Amino acid sequence: MSRVAVTGASGLIGSALVRSLGADGHEVVRLVRRAPRAPGEVAWDPARGHVDAAGLAGCDAVVHLAGAGIGDHRWTAAYKKEIRDSRVHGTGALAEALASLDRPPRVLLSGSAIGIYGDTGERVVDEDAPPGSGFLAEVCRDWEEAAGAAAEAGVRTVLLRTGLVLSRHGGLGARLFPLFRLGLGGRLGGGGQYWSFIALRDHVAALRHLLDAADVSGPVNLTAPHPVTNREATRVLGRALRRPAPFAVPAPALRLALGEMAEDVLAGQRAVPRRLLETGFSFACPDFESAARAALTED
Ligand SMILES: NC(=O)c1ccc[n+]([C@@H]2O[C@H](COP(=O)([O-])OP(=O)(O)OC[C@H]3O[C@@H](n4cnc5c(N)ncnc54)[C@H](OP(=O)(O)O)[C@@H]3O)[C@@H](O)[C@H]2O)c1
Incomplete structure (x- = not known):
């Protein structure tokens, strides 16, 4: 049994991870952005760069999943700043708090995304690929x-380059599945952009794997081994939900509706999980069809 601190514990991935850890008898400490009101809650204010470091004493591991939602609002200049600051300031404050402890945790799993590679087109990228360009990559x-x-303080630090997490409870799935159910599904732009997805259950299993993988540090792609194009994903979802998905939302309409965020939807990453596979991780849902079916039938 170990004591694991989690930021973003109320989020899609965080809440699933907390359930998984709790089910196996691990103690979970939640970092909360309000006054703590229950045992096991520790205060932090990522916007101001404050962390109650004393509350983290005795933790064996920290999983850092906090950040303002990428798709929650139109990307105004103010919201882009919030997307960035919530991640960069929060992570800096957390890492420094951990480094200041007499006995730091043995491992930090720290959030990131495959957006770091920029728009990779047809090119397959693993963890050795250099960062790309654009707002999300930066x-x-x-x-x-x-x-x-x-990492400098000796904490094994793993950078979680997460792909599109498939779940009906949040993220892409929560937005797309209802549209497909109504028969309004369709490809986005040309549909040739790659989706490197991962089923929520595989993401949580990969986090649990990385907590224990004592020799893994640095970037790790959390994506299923077989990325698909948006066109192929649309076909599979239409079939899984037994609804035709005849529509195509042209790129100019996406730009009009979503503003700058459309560039993220029209871009894609063809990322593969080289390090997870090398370290013996096995995916329950390696292809889009099994991941979509798992997401559609989640509790
Ligand atoms: N889901 C995906 O497809 C995906 C893909 C790539 C990367 N990621 C990254 O993985 C992490 C977890 O993803 P998720 O899908 O679980 O996200 P999520 O459901 O949006 O949850 C993120 C959590 O971050 C906290 N948060 C919200 N606004 C914040 C702000 N302004 N400052 C600091 N914290 C804030 C909230 O937790 P509290 O209220 O408990 O603090 C929220 O529940 C995120 O950093 C996300 O960018 C996710």
């Missing part, structure tokens, strides 16, 4: 760098 690069203080 945010991810700075977000990863902000975890540096923990």
Whole structure:
């Protein structure tokens, strides 16, 4: 049994991880952005860069999943700043708090995303690929760098380059599945952009694997082994939900509806999980069809 601190514990991945850890008898400490009101809650204020470091004493591991939602609002200049600051400031404050402890945790799993690779087109990227360009790529690069203080203090630091997490409870699935159910599904733009997805259950299993993988540090792609194009994903979802998905939302309409965020939807990453596979992780849902079916039938 170990004591694991989690930021973003109320989020899609965080709440599933907390359930998984609790079910196996681990003690979970939640970092909360309000006054703590239950045992096991520790205060932090990522916007101001404050962490109650004393509350983290005795933790064996920290999983850092906090950040303002990428798709929650239109990307105004103010919201782009919030997307960035919530990650970069929060991560820096957390890493420094961990480094200041007499006995730091043995491992920090720190959030990042495959957006770091930019738009990779047809090119397959693993963890050795260099960062790309664009807003999200720059945010991810700075977000990863902000975890540096923990690594320098000797904490094994893993950078979680997460792909599109498939679940009906949040993220892409919560937005797409209802549209497909109404028969309004369709490809986005040309549909040739790659989706590197991962089923929520595989993401949580990969986090549990990485907590125990004592020799793994640095970037790790959390994506299933077989990325698909948006066109192929649309076909599979239409079939799984027994609804035709005849529509195509042209790129100009996406730009009009979503503003700058459309560039993220129209871009793609063809990322593969080389390090997870090398370290013996096995995916329950390696292809899009099994991941979509798992997401659609989640409790
Ligand atoms: N889901 C995906 O497809 C995906 C893909 C790539 C990367 N990621 C990254 O993985 C992490 C977890 O993803 P998720 O899907 O679980 O996200 P999520 O459901 O949006 O949850 C993120 C959590 O972060 C905290 N948060 C919200 N706004 C914040 C702010 N302004 N400052 C600091 N914390 C804030 C909240 O937790 P509290 O209220 O408990 O603090 C929230 O529940 C995120 O950093 C996300 O960018 C996710």
